[in-house]
Amino acid sequence: MMRNTLQNAAFVKWACMVVAVIWAIIYHLSQHSAGLSGFVYVNF
Amino acid sequence: MDYRFIGLLSVIGLLRWLCPQRAFSLFGALMSAALIGFVAPTSAVVVMTITLLFVYPAHRLMCYADARRWTHSIQRAIFLGAVFALVALLAVFKFHQQLSARHASGARLDTSAIELIGFSYFMFRVIGFLHVQSILKQPASPLTLVFYTMFPSTFTSGPIQKYQDFKRQTDSPAAIDAALLTKGVYRVTRGYFRKLVVAELFNRAVISVLALTPTVWTSGVAVLLLYLYFYFDFAGYSDLAVGFGLFLGINVPDNFRKPFTATTVSEFWRHYHITLVDWFRDHVFVPLGGLTGSRVRAALVAAVVMLLCGFWHGLTISFLAWGVWHGGMLFIEALMGSTPVPPSRRQGPQYWSRVLWTNARIAFGAIFFLPDPAATIRLIKGFGHLGLR
Numbered sequence: 480m481m482r483n484t485l486q487n488a489a490f491v492k493w494a495c496m497v498v499a500v501i502w503a504i505i506y507h508l509s510q511h512s513a514g515l516s517g518f519v520y521v522n523f
Numbered sequence: 524m525d526y527r528f529i530g531l532l533s534v535i536g537l538l539r540w541l542c543p544q545r546a547f548s549l550f551g552a553l554m555s556a557a558l559i560g561f562v563a564p565t566s567a568v569v570v571m572t573i574t575l576l577f578v579y580p581a582h583r584l585m586c587y588a589d590a591r592r593w594t595h596s597i598q599r600a601i602f603l604g605a606v607f608a609l610v611a612l613l614a615v616f617k618f619h620q621q622l623s624a625r626h627a628s629g630a631r632l633d634t635s636a637i638e639l640i641g642f643s644y645f646m647f648r649v650i651g652f653l654h655v656q657s658i659l660k661q662p663a664s665p666l667t668l669v670f671y672t673m674f675p676s677t678f679t680s681g682p683i684q685k686y687q688d689f690k691r692q693t694d695s696p697a698a699i700d701a702a703l704l705t706k707g708v709y710r711v712t713r714g715y716f717r718k719l720v721v722a723e724l725f726n727r728a729v730i731s732v733l734a735l736t737p738t739v740w741t742s743g744v745a746v747l748l749l750y751l752y753f754y755f756d757f758a759g760y761s762d763l764a765v766g767f768g769l770f771l772g773i774n775v776p777d778n779f780r781k782p783f784t785a786t787t788v789s790e791f792w793r794h795y796h797i798t799l800v801d802w803f804r805d806h807v808f809v810p811l812g813g814l815t816g817s818r819v820r821a822a823l824v825a826a827v828v829m830l831l832c833g834f835w836h837g838l839t840i841s842f843l844a845w846g847v848w849h850g851g852m853l854f855i856e857a858l859m860g861s862t863p864v865p866p867s868r869r870q871g872p873q874y875w876s877r878v879l880w881t882n883a884r885i886a887f888g889a890i891f892f893l894p895d896p897a898a899t900i901r902l903i904k905g906f907g908h909l910g911l912r
Contacts, residue, residue, distance in 0.1 A: 493709060496716040503719040 737905025
């Protein structure tokens, strides 16, 4: 029971992150004509 | 690392399933070279050439010298000569990278600098490899070495995996099962979330705050936002490296372990960019006598390590200032013998005030990471204005 609850909580957390990432990508595409180029970058 | 790199990495992750266990190193070396070659051909050629024509022969020469019982000083000279050549090459590269970055438009580096960025992490890996091999003197396989130096998920910016750890995993590759895949998917998702959502929001907030008139309030908020931006950006990247590493069958070490709960600066650096700090500890701090000498010597060596770490980020006044800031804090802590709060006393106002004080000092150092030195100076000046009318 406890294990199921924990697994469900982890799944909900993961699903929320997926939704947020998809939203970020769609938002980025709507703002930039260059597509995804330069979106995932390393700058350190 | 860009979206093409990540896409190809996913394809290679799928191919990994079809690869027989005993051909893992061959598969890894070929796939790594092909992937890096496709995304960053200059880096691939440079890294492969140095690995096969310099690092590997230098390593074999060290093994040969040991087998023939050459004197200790000759063996040491071979090792130090090889490291000196690599460090000189890294310095030239950094200078070149700085020239590329100067031509970049805006705050971000241009693509040529990004393409070459993996080079300095490559140097960490090969210098670490030569150092460990100068002690162990165990002949390495060139295939495993190429796989190690070009391992795609950590190629651009670490984490810096130790050669022995990597070799152990390529010798007996882990079976890819549901548990490992679940962990990998979670880390990749968290990595994207941290980078594309959280860090991006902090980045936008930083840009907005930097546009305001600098006062102690706006400078304070900017410092906090920058601190969080750098953390989430890098921790997100590290999650991606760990997650994709799992898909390829390699357990990549973690780079962060709750750094914000640190109660001293030295404790913070044991939990933030862990693999880089470990590298400096193993290959600079310990050889310079940081562990065996007096307290003053340990403090001085710690300060020198932070200065080197600053210069490694770039040969600029800002990074020198960052190195002085962190080196100075570590120097004072080591001289005073400051120790972290023990786990049993990690509660209550006294503990949290130490956490706050440690984080405030470290966060201040983030302003030296602003790409524009004028913005750094404006923020520092802002701390002198209360902003009251």
